[in-house]
Amino acid sequence: MANPEPIDVMVCLATVTPPRLIHVQVAPDATVADAVRVSGLLEGGDLAIEACRLGVYGKRKTPDAPLHARDRVEILGPLIADPKTARRRRVQKVRATGTREGLKWLRNEAPPKDDVLE
Incomplete structure (x- = not known):
């Protein structure tokens, strides 16, 4: 069985102005946390995945939520x-x-x- 092709997702760090947007490729069974780790946006910063609010297209998601092709993961x-x-x-x-x-x-x-009252 051949390896499934990776899917393209965008990861947006919306805690700074202007927001940073990065395109990454992840495995088809990847989660929101996997996409954040692959993007490297939190490396070297003071934020951790556990401390951030995560979402996909503005809807709140848990770190273990599955991703679909062309999703935009938002780190708040x-x-x-x-x-x-x-x-x-x-x-x-x-x-x-x-x-x-x-x-x-x-x-x-x-x-x-x-x-x-006086």
Whole structure:
């Protein structure tokens, strides 16, 4: 039985600006982690495969997910801020400005307990 032909995939490191994109060839039964290792994008850096978020065409994947021909593997760094906390801060900032948009949020709500009204 002949060796199956390797498949072409792209690996994108999206943690730096501008993103780096590399074309690699991997075995037909390769996983997302295999493509990242073959690309060499994480070598010499402070990121490890376990610490990164991985995806294929913007959809989150595990390192052991299988690849298909012409997939684009994306390496995303760890989250810098918790999305819920960041949204709370943005809403509090809008509320604090006293604009009409900020006041809309205050309708039908009691003031937060940590606010002191005197």
